[in-house]
Amino acid sequence: MTRNYPAGPAGSRGSTGKGWKIAFGIIAVILVLFFIAELALRWFITDQIETSLRESAPESVAAQQDAEVHFGAMPVVFGLVQGKLHQINIDVPSTLTPDSNAIVGNPPATINATGFVLDSEDPSADELTLSTEVPKALVRDMLQKELGNALEESNEGRFAEYNEILTVSDVDTNPADGTFNITFSNGAFGVELRPEIVDNQLSFTAVSTQILGRNLPDFFSEAVSAALESGINDQVAGPLEFREFSVIDNGFKIVVYGHNVHLNELAV
Numbered sequence: 001m002t003r004n005y006p007a008g009p010a011g012s013r014g015s016t017g018k019g020w021k022i023a024f025g026i027i028a029v030i031l032v033l034f035f036i037a038e039l040a041l042r043w044f045i046t047d048q049i050e051t052s053l054r055e056s057a058p059e060s061v062a063a064q065q066d067a068e069v070h071f072g073a074m075p076v077v078f079g080l081v082q083g084k085l086h087q088i089n090i091d092v093p094s095t096l097t098p099d100s101n102a103i104v105g106n107p108p109a110t111i112n113a114t115g116f117v118l119d120s121e122d123p124s125a126d127e128l129t130l131s132t133e134v135p136k137a138l139v140r141d142m143l144q145k146e147l148g149n150a151l152e153e154s155n156e157g158r159f160a161e162y163n164e165i166l167t168v169s170d171v172d173t174n175p176a177d178g179t180f181n182i183t184f185s186n187g188a189f190g191v192e193l194r195p196e197i198v199d200n201q202l203s204f205t206a207v208s209t210q211i212l213g214r215n216l217p218d219f220f221s222e223a224v225s226a227a228l229e230s231g232i233n234d235q236v237a238g239p240l241e242f243r244e245f246s247v248i249d250n251g252f253k254i255v256v257y258g259h260n261v262h263l264n265e266l267a268v
Contacts, residue, residue: 034077041076045069045085045118053092065093084126085116096138103141106235107134113261128261130240135251136171136180139228142235143182144168146227173247179207180247182224191224195252200241202229239265 046069053067072087079085089112095105115126147168173180183190192207204225232254240256 034075038075038077041080042071045071045076049090067092079116080118083117085118087112087114088116089113096135103138107132107138111263111266123263125261125263127257127259128240128263129243129255129257130266131244131253131255132236133248133251133253134232134236136173139231139252140168140171140182142231143171143224143228146231147224173250173252175247175249178247180252193225193228195245195247197242197245200243202232202237202242202245204228 049069050066068091070089070091071085072089074086076085089110092106092109092111094108096103096107097105109130109132111128111130113125113128117124144167167185169183169186171180171182177194179192179194181190181192193204194207196203196205206222206225236254237256240258240261242254243257244253244255246253
């Protein structure tokens, strides 16, 4: 014996299907709006960073290209809600430009930051790593400036006899040995130094110091090392700690790191 069950209202199935279509339509619209908002935010933040870097460059120099900004996998919209971006990477182009007396501007740098706070007046990051390659010509000019300042402060001290001849002629790197040579007064005398990082601080050890084949006093190499440390700290590291200082062909690779870093305090 066959039983016949009453069929449900035909309209109920139709209304249910229509409800699902409306729900999917709303979700699709939300996703499209989210995608548009994500693209707009990425463009806006990138534009702000590029503009800030251009305006912070000295008037006498100009970057040949804009900075490149990359965001992590987490959507920027979520970071905006939280008040900080989970991750951001910025490739800053070189602004090094030969001037009449020296090289001005900054070398190229890569900034990797997490916990990046979006503040136009005071951008900051929970953690930040900055890596750059400094050409030896820039180190030469940097050292000449720092030594000149040291000489002015000690006209009657141990430097007095070198005041007229202390001109940095060249910086030559020896990657295989991890050292570099600084020559003065067209090769009349020179210093060979080896960089070291101890407790996240940069220092230089003199391998040899000679003038016309004769050894120079220890205070001379110490003064050159101190001047170089001062210049690199002021122009590259700033408030950050050293993680790497490597001698490479025609320059130096430098990596520095810091917690709770304010980007306005960075030297590069």
